[in-house]
Amino acid sequence: MPTTDVSPAALAAAVLDRADRLAACSEEPGRLTRRFAPPALAAAGDLVLGWMGDAGMTARRDAIGNVVGRWEPPGGAAASTLLLGSHLDTVRDAGRYDGMLGVLVALACVERLRDAPFAVEVFGFADEEGVRYGTAYLGSSVVAGTFDRDALGRRDADGVAMADAIAAFGGDPAALDGARRDREDLLGYVEVHIEQGPVLEAEDLPVGVVTGIAGQNRAEVTFAGVPGHAGTVPMALRRDALVAAAELVTAVEARATDGLVATVGELRVEPGASNVIPARARLSVDVRHLDDAAREAAVADLRERARAIASSRGLDVAWTAVQATGAVACSPALMTELEAAVADAGARVVRLPSGAGHDAAVMSNLGDIAMLFVRCAGGISHNPAEAVTAQDVAVAIDVTSRVLDRLGR
């Protein structure tokens, strides 16, 4: 029996307390904002390093400033290693669980761990949200070896280059390549994260097993028509950019079937006066799916639809691709272990895709990944109202501990 009899419930209370203490490490008074590399992130990392040491781990920071703790089984150096973790940075005016929960649950599981036939490393990545430099997954990309060195020249809003920020944070921009984790001995990477969506709440379940991380296309679409007086231009002579955009908005929703999600989150009208026929309408289109071919087909359909709408109305349309990332599948083997662990913990097993990106997507470059989602109140994230219950956190600790057990058999 590798885990102790310290109850998940007791450890869950500690996790919530630690999340509160991390939330006090902020760049801004009165709200939680912790971007890459300011003193607030250093303070949060110091707390985690301390807890790692208390748990008997060898704790350090790597060259980008990720916090890493390594637990070795009592018998001596292990032949293989399981990676756990998530990130410690936040968006502006953030909640206190997005990222941190995964680090703290991993720590709690190590605290319960008495023996295993492998080592465990817990990562607290220094940047996943990418708020400071527009580079999401900075921390995990260094570990996974996908970091783009050109990004070192990027400057933040204050003009500070990323390389200087890394050095000021105690890291070493010249040593980033060496911080790549060797993949040979890895068992995989398992990440616990709040769901950031309403599915588990709707299903009345504490946790869910993630099937993969959806691929995503983002585009900006601009319809250009002719402005005119809302009272004096007959309908037949109009070239109204907003009506075209509205047709595309409804088409985007209608195209979202069979697991595809599609969203228009931004729409701006120019000149934007109640008595002026819109001359330009600019909108964002966000399309996500676990299946890359299904996503790409939907994007192609919508692009053609935008063209047809513009053509039928005598408008110009420009479709600009902003981003395209492929889907990442979770490891079937690790999913099987997670599902068994959920069942062992007494919960009903539900699978769900992740529509949001996570460090696990980047870590998939090193090997197998798996994710466990934890129910969050109202599906709300990136907001101070982000909330989890101690009961659900206890289930997450229980399930993750059981996965460690199962992998050690």
Added chain:
Amino acid sequence: MPTTDVSPAALAAAVLDRADRLAACSEEPGRLTRRFAPPALAAAGDLVLGWMGDAGMTARRDAIGNVVGRWEPPGGAAASTLLLGSHLDTVRDAGRYDGMLGVLVALACVERLRDAPFAVEVFGFADEEGVRYGTAYLGSSVVAGTFDRDALGRRDADGVAMADAIAAFGGDPAALDGARRDREDLLGYVEVHIEQGPVLEAEDLPVGVVTGIAGQNRAEVTFAGVPGHAGTVPMALRRDALVAAAELVTAVEARATDGLVATVGELRVEPGASNVIPARARLSVDVRHLDDAAREAAVADLRERARAIASSRGLDVAWTAVQATGAVACSPALMTELEAAVADAGARVVRLPSGAGHDAAVMSNLGDIAMLFVRCAGGISHNPAEAVTAQDVAVAIDVTSRVLDRLGR
């Protein structure tokens, strides 16, 4: 033969030259902005007063600062009076013909006039656009006796009360009631104005006879849904405010048939990020028609449609009426004279409604009104690109002079 042989073409050149000179009277360097009562409007009024005097008119300013010139027939005081005119204020970054053209064409017609069995008064209204105080038709409302004295307490963006602005302009806020024009001796009010729309250009005609000024409803509609992550909230669990707004935008366009024009000119989305499902969408709805019953039926239909869209999507909707004004019909008798004058001038007669408001709508409180529209390039107004041709202005002078002739028979 009451009019001279001074050709409309020669007078049209003078009108365009005078429009250029008025355009130099601006509050802002490099562009034309002439709101109610700053020195720029005084300077423009002084120019017009001078031209009125040169034309043999008795010229003055009234208590609100309107410029008024009165021409009496050579034989002595006339028993009745025909009113002509338009406004001298502008929007910000305006064109040089919206308003001014009607004053200058009226002046040109008086300059051609040698005899008539009635007097002619030409008005240059001090405020029609309402840019400074949000009170459109300020000048004509004083003349028509519909001025609301409560407006005197309104303050502009600099905190200057309207009463103080009137006094500083040389007017007399206490004497506004007395500036009302007595209606007993009036033959009517005829206004020449640029079309501000594309119909005459599409018909390849210099002028058109206005049938009436459309009634207008303006409303602000807000759909309120639930924000969410664009990747993590399944389509079935969304309450997207923008998709609802988009359905209403297309419904507004579809409802605009049989002379009704309907426009959504503003649409704002909150929070307005590409990866966030819209929580709120606020849009303007502008509906106009010459027939009040048709307009009111359309507004009722659209309001019900908004309610049905919100209901089917589990959203809240608020429909706020911002403005509702009834249609004003032009006088059939004066329209007949205008149409005959257009035909006499050798042009094809076309009737068209005015979708924009004009001083004539307010002046209808004093008696019969008529309007002649002049083709403007691209239908563009409220823009420095506003343009008319000398040929079309000559036709407008010719037609208006012929109306004076016809009314004098």
